[in-house]
Structures are given as C-alpha cells and as structure tokens.
Amino acid sequence: MTGTAPETGIPAAYTPGPRPQRETAEQLRARIPGWGADLDPADRPAVPRLQSLETGARWDFPERQPEKWPRERSIEHAVLTPVFGTSCPPAGLSGVIRRYSYRRFGEGRAAHWLLLVAADRVDAWESHLRSFATLRPDNPVTQTGVRSELTHAGLSSRIGRKRADVGHHLLDPVIVAGPWVAGMGAAYVGVRRVLRAVRR
Amino acid sequence: MRAMVYRGPYKIRVEEKDVPPIEHPNDAIVRVTTAAICGSDLHLYHGLMPDTRVGTTFGHEFIGVVDQVGPSVQNLQVGDRVMVPFNVYCGSCWFCARGLYSNCHNVNPNATAVGGIYGYSHTCGGYDGGQAEYVRVPFADVGPTKIPDWMHDEDAVLLTDAVATGYFGAQLGDIVEGDTVVVFGAGPVGLVAAQSSWLMGAGRVIVIDHVDYRLEMARTFAHAETYNFSEYDDIVVHLKRITDHLGADVAIDCVGAEADGNLLQHVTSAKLTLQGGSPVALNWAIDGVRKGGTVSVMGAYGPIFSAVKFGDAMNKGLTLRMNQCPVKRQWPRLFEHVRNGHLKPREMITHRIPLEHIAEGYHIFSAKLDGCIKPLVVPSAA
Numbered sequence: 001m002t003g004t005a006p007e008t009g010i011p012a013a014y015t016p017g018p019r020p021q022r023e024t025a026e027q028l029r030a031r032i033p034g035w036g037a038d039l040d041p042a043d044r045p046a047v048p049r050l051q052s053l054e055t056g057a058r059w060d061f062p063e064r065q066p067e068k069w070p071r072e073r074s075i076e077h078a079v080l081t082p083v084f085g086t087s088c089p090p091a092g093l094s095g096v097i098r099r100y101s102y103r104r105f106g107e108g109r110a111a112h113w114l115l116l117v118a119a120d121r122v123d124a125w126e127s128h129l130r131s132f133a134t135l136r137p138d139n140p141v142t143q144t145g146v147r148s149e150l151t152h153a154g155l156s157s158r159i160g161r162k163r164a165d166v167g168h169h170l171l172d173p174v175i176v177a178g179p180w181v182a183g184m185g186a187a188y189v190g191v192r193r194v195l196r197a198v199r200r
Numbered sequence: 201m202r203a204m205v206y207r208g209p210y211k212i213r214v215e216e217k218d219v220p221p222i223e224h225p226n227d228a229i230v231r232v233t234t235a236a237i238c239g240s241d242l243h244l245y246h247g248l249m250p251d252t253r254v255g256t257t258f259g260h261e262f263i264g265v266v267d268q269v270g271p272s273v274q275n276l277q278v279g280d281r282v283m284v285p286f287n288v289y290c291g292s293c294w295f296c297a298r299g300l301y302s303n304c305h306n307v308n309p310n311a312t313a314v315g316g317i318y319g320y321s322h323t324c325g326g327y328d329g330g331q332a333e334y335v336r337v338p339f340a341d342v343g344p345t346k347i348p349d350w351m352h353d354e355d356a357v358l359l360t361d362a363v364a365t366g367y368f369g370a371q372l373g374d375i376v377e378g379d380t381v382v383v384f385g386a387g388p389v390g391l392v393a394a395q396s397s398w399l400m401g402a403g404r405v406i407v408i409d410h411v412d413y414r415l416e417m418a419r420t421f422a423h424a425e426t427y428n429f430s431e432y433d434d435i436v437v438h439l440k441r442i443t444d445h446l447g448a449d450v451a452i453d454c455v456g457a458e459a460d461g462n463l464l465q466h467v468t469s470a471k472l473t474l475q476g477g478s479p480v481a482l483n484w485a486i487d488g489v490r491k492g493g494t495v496s497v498m499g500a501y502g503p504i505f506s507a508v509k510f511g512d513a514m515n516k517g518l519t520l521r522m523n524q525c526p527v528k529r530q531w532p533r534l535f536e537h538v539r540n541g542h543l544k545p546r547e548m549i550t551h552r553i554p555l556e557h558i559a560e561g562y563h564i565f566s567a568k569l570d571g572c573i574k575p576l577v578v579p580s581a582a
Contacts, residue, residue, distance in 0.1 A: 011444050011445040011446075012444035012445070012446055013444055013445035013446040013490075014445070019378075019380065019443075019444050019446060020444065021378055021403050022403065022404060023403065023404075025377065025401075028398070028403065031423065032398045032423050033541060033542050034398065034399050034537060034540065034541075034542025034543070035398050035399070035401070036377070036398075036399070036400075036401045037399045037537065037540075037542055038396075038399045038400045038401075038533070039377060039400065039401040041374060041375075041376060041400075044371050044400070044533075045368075045371065045529050045530050045532070045533050046368055046371040046372065046529070046530075047371070049299075049300075050298040050299060050300070051298065051299035051529075052297060052298065052299070053299050053529065055291030055292070055296060055301075055342050056275055056291055056341040056342045057290060057291030057292040057296070057339070057341070057342055058274075058341070059292055060292055061292065061306075062224075062226070062290050062292065062306060062339070063224065063225055063226070063272070065223050065224040066223070071309055072309070072310065072322075073309035073310060074309065074310055074311050074312055076311075076312040077309060077312055080309050081305070081306050081307055081308060081309045082224075082290070082306050083223075083224055083288075083290065083306060083307050083316075083338050083339070084307065084308070084309045084325060084326060085316070085322070085325045085326030085327035085328070086223060086326065087253070087255070087256050087257070087322075087326050087327060087328040088253040088254070088255045088256055088322075088326070090253075094253075098251065098322075102310070107311055107312060107313055107503065110504065110505065113250045113476075113502075113503050113504045114250075114504070116250035116251040116323070117247075117250045117473050117504075119251070120247060120250065120251065120252055120253070121247075123208075123253055123254045124207070124208030124209065124247075124254055125208075126254075127207060127208065127254040127255070128207075128208065131207075138207055138208075138211065139213075140211065142213065142559060143207055143211035143212060143213045143559055144210050144211055144559065144563060145212075145558075145559035145560040145561070145562055145563030145564070146563060147560065148560040148563045148564050148569060148570075149563075149567075149569070151560075152560075152564050152569045152570035152572075153569055153570045154567070154569055157567070157568065157569040157570060157571075161411070161412055162410065162412065162428055162430045162431060163410055163411060163412075163430065163568070164410040164429070164430045164460040164461055165410070165460045165466075165568070167463065168460075168463065168466060168467060168470075168471065169567065171467070171471055172210065175209060175210065175471060176209070176210045176211070
C-alpha cells in the first residue's frame with residue numbers, strides 16, 4: 001500500500017485531500033475491541049489540560065515534615081517543600097559534591113547536573129570500597145544479574161533477531177568492569193612504585 | 201525488611217533495611233504485595249539519571265496493603281488494598297489545584313522541573329520506591345485508591361503507571377476519527393498507547409520497534425501494523441512512503457532516553473551520559489509526523505540537554521505535547537475500559553520475579569532476554 005490516490009497516481013500529500021482511509025468506522029469497530037469508545041476529544045480525562053478536581057486534600061498548605069538534617073534543595077525553590085524523601089542523605093565526598101551542586105547552581109545550568117552525575121560515580125566508588133570492609137562485599141556477578149544470560153536465553157534472544165542493540169551490548173561489560181580493571185591496574189602500579197622506592 | 205537497593209550503574213542487590221517510619225501526619229506505610237519494573241527504571245539502573253544515590257530503592261509501580269497510617273489520614277484504614285499512582289503529590293499546590301498532579305510543587309525539594317516520583321532518584325524527590333516489602337506513601341488521603349473488588353491485582357499494578365501513561369500519551373496526540381497514528385516503541389507504554397489510539401478513533405495505528413517479539417505483541421495485542429526499523433535504511437522515508445507522503449497525523453514517542461537506531465546518539469547518551477537521553481525516537485517522531493501534526497512524548501528523558509531536531513519541529517509547524525502522566529486523573533475512565541475488556545493490561549506481563557532475584561530480573565528486562573515485555577516483582581512476604 002503506497003497511499004497513492006488510484007485515480008491520479010499522485011500521493012495525497014500533493015493534493016487537497018483528504019487522506020485515503022483504509023477501513024471504515026464500521027469495519028474498525030468490528031475488528032478492534034472498544035474502537036471509538038473515547039471518540040469525542042472533549043470527553044477525555046486529559047481534556048481540558050487544566051481542571052480543578054477533588055483531590056482529597058483538606059489543607060491549603062500541608063503541614064511540614066520534620067527536617068532531620070539540612071535537606072539539600074534546588075535554589076529555584078523559595079522554601080523547602082513541606083514533604084520530601086528521606087532516602088540516603090548526602091555523605092562522604094559525593095555528599096560534598098552534591099551539596100555544592102545544589103547550593104551553587106540552578107536547574108538550568110549544565111554544571112548542576114554534570115556535578116550530580118560525577119557525584120553519582122564517586123558515590124558508587126565510595127560504596128564499593130566501603131563494602132570491602134564488610135562481610136558482604138560488592139559482587140559484580142550477582143549484582144549485575146548476568147547469570148540470567150545462561151538461564152534466560154541470552155544467545156538465542158539476540159542472534160538472528162535483527163536487533164539494533166546487540167552491537168552496543170558489548171559495551172556494557174566494559175562500563176561495568178572497566179573502572180574495576182583500571183582501578184586494579186592503578187593500584188598495582190602504585191604499590192609497585194612504593195615497593196621500589198622502599199627498596200632503594 | 202527486604203528491599204532492592206542500587207549499588208552503582210548496572211548493579212543492584214537485595215538488602216535488609218528498616219521498615220520506613222511515618223514521617224508526616226498524612227503518611228501511610230504500605231506492605232507491598234506486587235511491584236513492577238518499568239522501562240524508565242532502566243534509566244536509573246544504567247546510571248543515567250543525575251543524583252541516583254547508592255542505597256536507593258527503586259520502584260514506582262506497586263500495589264499493597266495499608267500497614268500503618270499517620271494521625272491525619274482519613275480516607276484509608278489499616279488493611280485496605282491500595283494501588284498507588286507513581287506520582288507523589290500534595291493535592292493542593294498551584295499545579296495540583298489545576299489537575300497537574302505530576303507537576304506538584306510541594307513534594308520535591310531537589311528540582312522544580314519535575315514532581316515527586318517513588319524510587320526515582322533524588323532528582324525526583326529522594327523517595328524510596330516499592331521494590332521492597334514496605335514503602336512510605338506520603339499524602340495517603342490524596343494519591344492511593346482502594347483497589348476495586350472486581351479488579352485483578354496484576355491489572356491494578358499496571359494501572360499505576362504503564363497503562364495510565366500509554367493512555368495519556370494517546371490523549372496528548374489529540375487524535376480525531378480517522379487519524380493515522382505512529383507509535384515509536386513496542387514496550388508496555390507503547391502497546392497501551394497503540395490500543396488507546398484505537399479507543400480515540402484512529403483509522404490506522406503503526407508501531408515501530410526493532411525487537412521482533414515486541415512487534416509481534418503489537419500486532420496481536422494492540423492490533424497494530426508494525427515495522428522493524430532495523431530492516432530499513434531510513435525508517436522515516438519508509439514511513440512517508442506508507443502514509444501518502446504526508447507522514448502520520450500523530451506520533452507518540454514511547455521510547456525515551458535509551459533509544460536505539462543511531463549508535464552515536466545511543467552511546468553519547470546511554471553509555472557516556474553526555475546527553476539527557478538518546479533522542480532517536482523523538483527525532484523520528486518529529487520527522488515522521490506530517491506538517492501541522494502532533495508529537496506526544498511519553499518517553500522519559502533526563503534533565504541534561506539532548507540533540508533534538510527543533511528546527512524541523514518549528515519548520516513543520518508541529519505541536520509538541522508531553523508531561524509525566526497525572527495518573528489518578530486517568531483512573532476512572534481506565535477502570536471502565538478494563539472492566540469492559542477494552543484494555544487487558546495483565547496480558548502484557550511476561551515474567552513474575554521474586555524480590556530476592558531482582559538483579560536477574562533487571563538484567564533480563566534490560567537486555568530484552570527471554571521474550572520479556574513486562575516483569576513483575578513479588579516480595580517474599582506478599
């Protein structure tokens with residue numbers, strides 16, 4: 001089907017239209033469950049965009065949740081919001097970077113977000129290193145779920161499937177393992193240099 | 201309690217955490233009975249969303265039983281079975297007072313550009329999510345709804361985000377009878393957007409993806425015409441050829457930040473975090489829709505800039521519409537559609553994963569193994 005008007009051979013885009021229809025409303029109603037149930041554009045939940053609805057709120061401004069530590073917030077907010085999440089307060093070097101990013105840059109600045117991404121990576125390394133001092137160190141095999149490649153059709157889900165993402169799947173192990181390999185390499189070089197210096 | 205925790209990009213595990221306390225008089229603590237992994241959870245899992253902290257519990261699609269309520273809660277009681285919209289919202293700020301629940305200004309101190317979302321990084325408020333045995337639910341009188349007796353739990357959990365978002369995406373397309381609609385992405389949101397386009401009177405629904413089993417689902421479940429973009433040199437040219445050289449009337453992006461189809465775009469965003477997201481599907485939507493048409497964006501993108509083709513959007517006179525879905529606004533109509541059998545959400549569920557095996561669940565979903573379309577997560581105490 002090319003969408004070309006049969007009487008002229010010229011596609012509809014080059015003529016006044018309308019666009020040729022493939023099926024009538026009756027045919028669609030017979031073929032598709034519920035076809036046209038929301039046909040009236042004015043009778044849809046998202047229309048109009050702004051609506052005053054009963055929400056269940058009995059307050060104009062909610063009671064404030066106690067602030068148990070100085071809660072970081074966007075400088076685009078006038079005040080701390082009355083309710084907020086309390087997961088994972090900022091800590092360590094990543095916390096210093098996060099607090100600086102919130103204190104210094106607004107949401108429109110790329111520096112704000114790039115610092116937060118950098119803090120995320122620092123946080124991951126801090127957490128990995130801390131985990132080695134516990135009885136449950138990080139384990140990249142169990143935590144990546146990569147064993148499911150063996151139990152859930154890892155190869156057959158990809159081979160011969162014309163999937164566009166298979167090529168860059170090879171990058172995933174590099175992203176996960178690369179920093180570990182680089183870190184171990186740097187540690188090895190560092191230790192070797194220290195030992196050489198001591199021997200001299 | 202047992203809870204999924206993030207340990208860094210591509211790494212999660214299950215840990216013992218404290219049951220969350222009541223932090224505000226209108227809080228409830230919900231014992232989670234079923235949760236789901238959303239495609240947008242993968243953006244967190246892959247480390248793409250700024251301020252995703254190690255130790256955070258993900259999960260914004262969940263249902264459960266009320267375990268505790270704060271002193272000001274009136275609409276819920278301990279023991280109620282509830283479904284919780286993914287939006288955390290107060291119900292009273294300037295935005296909530298106008299129905300924009302996903303844009304609430306009273307729940308996310310970390311950013312003004314986005315509202316609160318359970319388990320979706322500190323950029324979305326720093327709330328732990330529902331891939332755990334218990335979760336804190338703020339504004340219990342506003343967000344949660346008791347699950348109707350007739351509704352299946354697995355339908356209910358999908359209504360907390362994926363179904364509502366797909367339905368909302370079709371609405372933002374302003375579809376009129378006979379329209380040609382193209383949906384990019386055949387994941388759960390795309391499948392529901394395609395189904396919803398029919399409900400709104402579309403004359404033709406086209407779904408584009410590159411994963412064969414998802415395209416098969418788009419044909420059988422969503423009754424759509426499908427194309428695998430990896431079989432075409434230029435999917436936009438093909439789309440023009442099959443749509444009278446007009447393009448589609450409406451295009452819906454249901455892919456978001458990790459779109460494939462352009463290796464440079466994908467790697468610079470999804471692997472190197474130099475963009476807020478890979479805008480491949482969004483650019484195809486802009487180029488594939490007709491002049492004067494509408495692009496609806498349901499795919500999630502991060503707050504860093506992305507290389508979007510705004511010049512084409514301007515020159516074509518497009519209407520671009522987008523938002524995080526205000527879920528509860530959609531529910532009364534969606535309940536009707538589920539009850540009438542127009543929508544059958546739970547038919548999209550392919551995997552039910554014990555919480556203790558959630559690391560495998562994320563990998564299976566992320567790598568699209570084993571025909572995975574929608575995985576649920578079941579806590580051991582459920």
